[in-house]
Amino acid sequence: MDIEIQKITGRPSNGKIKMKAGKSLAVQIPYELAETFSDTMEKAGAHVFSGGLLYYKRLNLKVHIEYLRKWYNSPLKTEDLIRQFNITDSVSSLSKLNRTDIQKLAYIHALLSNNQHIVFIDPFLNTVNDNIHLFHKMKDQLIQQEKSLLVASSRLEDAFIVQPDVMKLSEQGLETVETTDNTEDDSSSNVSKIKVKAHDKTIFVTIEEIEYLESHDGKVYINLGSEKFIMESTLQGAEEQLEAHGFYRCHRSYLVNLHKVKEIITWSKNTYSVIIDNSEKSRIPLSRTKFNEIQDKLLKL
């Protein structure tokens, strides 16, 4: 199924999003285009899972799954799905369950759907890691079923959770996000603070407090606490400055403070994330080629 990008962005473009059977796509889309994107995909005939969770609150998970199974006349068995998706409580009504359990219903629905084209929009917002693992399980099964899967995310790091090859949709069109690694190395610096801009102020941020840096739309953003600041440098320049302070370029677009790394998660054989020890448990993409090196660095820290 091909979808013209012009219908999403509203700007002239020859580009198309091509959904192919047995393949998955991960696309980062601007937040403001999410609704148009969802409408366009639905009109094109895809089954779109986006926004809030839809469910009949008075039914329990077992009955709900069985209802969906009957609706689509799916050969999959309800008991197998319950076991596969680690559903512990399938008899309490859905109004009593938490979001984590109800979210699994969306994954099961995608497997039961007889639509060949499945789209998830921002599936990882407020999602626990266990459910992300289940999402990958669902993704593998959808591909085995020869369905096409497209995951659209407003955050680039969420798109990288799906697969290492990510595309980016902008007003100009669709482009692949480069993931070749920058192997340059340079000397350290003696600075303990760096200069950042916040609105009309210039702030000096303590390097130890920085959680990670990300490069986005030609700008470098420093993340600490729940705040973002713009740094007047390229990511490469920041890497040169901060490498001696325990910062590591885990991905072409991300530089993490190794002192703030809590854990590394493997989603699939090609997708990894570094989890930052902050209140949001931020998930930063980790390149496949850097997987072993970062572990050595963390051990030697």
Added chain:
Amino acid sequence: MNLFKIRATIYRDIREYFTNYAVLTVLLMPPIMALMYSTPARNVREDLPDAMIFILLGTALASIATNVPLMLYAEENEHGLLKLVTHNVSDLMNGIAGRSILVLFVTAAVTVISLLIAGQVDVLSWPLVSGLGIAALVFLNLGLIAGLLAKLQSTSTVYGVVVLFLLGMTPIIETFFLNDSHLLMKLAEWTPVYQLMAIHNNAGVMPYVIMLIWLGLTTFSVYLAVLKRAKTL
């Protein structure tokens, strides 16, 4: 028509009936009414007057065939639930078919139970049963129209109550002791429940004609409602 989708809708709705207290209340209303109306008559060893029997029948039709689909669709519209599995007109029609089959079956069952409680089951003759069948479809259509177009559960309740009082309990107008030539009496004579009373009194073919006109108009309105609702799926 997709039988799997119709069966799935029936499967889901059966569970809704037992867990939705509003629907349960509406299902219990006719039998409770039958008990309340028939007890005084039983105590004096008399049959219920015809008007009371037909108020009971009209209430069963209006409360179940109209209000149950109305409430279920209104709730689905309010919470956006229709989008869960309904993606096109065909899905919508399959859902309507499944819901309607179950509602008609439950309406028939509750009507018979209510008549048994009232001790009036012998009022059912083949002409009246066929008239009740047409009337049930009319009331079902009224519920579907209001339910498909309702945006909120709270406002849909208003439509349900209006149908219940004006079209379900029409014979109650007899207690106003109006002249036969009064406008309200003239209007009441065209309502479905009055056609059922006419069939019971062997009024020939005209009541069936009037009911079929009701059925035609309401079915066309359902068709328009489906087209309108399908645009926002």
